[in-house]
Amino acid sequence: MALPYVLTLIADRAHGPLNPAVVRTARDMLGGAAPIELSPGEAVDIPCPSPGPGAPGAAALRAAFAPHRVDAIFQRVRxxxxxxxxxxxxxxxxxNETLDDLAALAGCGEAVAAITQASMNGEIEFEDALRQRVALLKGRPATLLKRAWSETRxxxxxxxxxxxxxxxxxxxxxxxxxxxxxxxxxxxxxxxxxxxxxxxxxxxxxxxxxxxxxxxxxxxxxxxxxxxxxxxxxxxxxxxxxxxxxxxxxxxxxxxxxxxxxxxxxxxxxxxxxxxxxxxxxxxxxxxxxxxxxxx
CATH class of the missing domain: 3.40.50.1000 (HAD superfamily/HAD-like)
Known part of the structure; x- marks a missing residue:
């Protein structure tokens, strides 16, 4: 019978390939089966049984593999x-943050970026933050939109x-x-x-x-x-x-x-x-x- 859960390990390719020792550690932590390769040296699925008492949670799995720059995603197979x-x-x-880029071209970049950061961190309600940022763009030429788009990646x-x-x-x-x-x-x-x-x-x-x-x-x-x-x-x-x-x-x-x-x-x-x-x-x-x- 197929195991009901799966742990997917994905390596940061810029940092190096997925280390087989990391895969073995993951199997040991969860009692997993043989890994299924999704991308050579980059990503594997490890079929796992249902987590029992004391099984590592999502935070523990992330912490275990973070030093290797490996992302770990645990979920049901179905x-x-x-x-x-x-x-x-x-x-x-x-x-990019396109609004921040637009503001930088308009000469109010620092003020808008500070509001953006506070909003993304949940320190200011999104709607209030957006109105404040857009207000700072008043009177700037609309051609700045095309310039900001040219720098968007x-x-x-x-x-x-x-x-x-x-x-x-x-x-x-x-x-x-x-x-x-x-x-x-x-x-x-x-x-x-x-x-x-x-x-x-x-x-x-x-x-x-x-x-x-x-x-x-x-x-x-x-x-x-x-x-x-x-x-x-x-x-x-x-x-x-x-x-x-x-x-x-x-x-x-x-x-x-x-x-x-x-x-x-x-x-x-x-x-x-x-x-x-x-x-x-x-x-x-x-x-x-x-x-x-x-x-x-």
């Missing part, structure tokens, strides 16, 4: 592959994650507290089925310093997750969400597979499954996809 993917944009699908394997999941009939959405001006372009570049964000108001050829629709914040991200699951005809357990900031917590904790991607401290404190050392390929490895099946 239902691993998800029918919905919902992803944050800034510092997740793209390497999509993270490695973002398109691979989206296209692989779409190949397997998943619905994919980019849902950001940032601006639709950027989400539209990132969604097109990666191939997301849909995108959502906040709409900047323009006054002629300048930024008006306001938003011209209801703010898309943490609750809206969660509601999009619920909607996507309903439209796809699946339970929330069949969804995957990925993000890094405090405004992502509601969707990350509700999704069947919520992954904190190089998350802020507040996010790591509450989200059990974390990508701390590796890249976006881990979203696919966590679902049991071997590298050979990735849509590159």
């Amino acid at each position: 239902g691993r592959r998800k029918a919905v993917l919902i992803a944050d944009m800034d510092s997740t699908i793209v390497a 999509i993270n490695p394997d973002a398109r691979t994650v989206v296209q692989t999941m779409r190949r397997h009939n998943a619905r994919t959405a980019l849902v950001s507290g940032g601006f639709t001006w950027f989400t539209a372009r990132v969604a097109e570049a990666c191939g997301f089925d849909e995108h959502h964000g906040n709409a900047l108001t323009l006054s002629g050829d300048t930024l008006a310093g306001t938003l011209h629709a209801e703010i898309l914040g943490p609750d809206a991200k969660r509601l999009h997750l619920e909607r996507l699951a309903e439209e796809r005809g699946v339970k929330l357990s069949a969804t995957c969400a990925i993000g890094d900031g405090a405004n992502d917590i509601p969707m990350l904790t509700m999704a069947g597979l919520g992954l904190a991607f190089h998350g802020k401290p507040r996010v790591r404190a509450v989200v059990e499954r974390q990508i701390n050392f590796t890249g976006l390929r881990t979203v696919l490895f966590a679902q049991g996809y071997p590298a050979a099946s990735f849509v590159e």
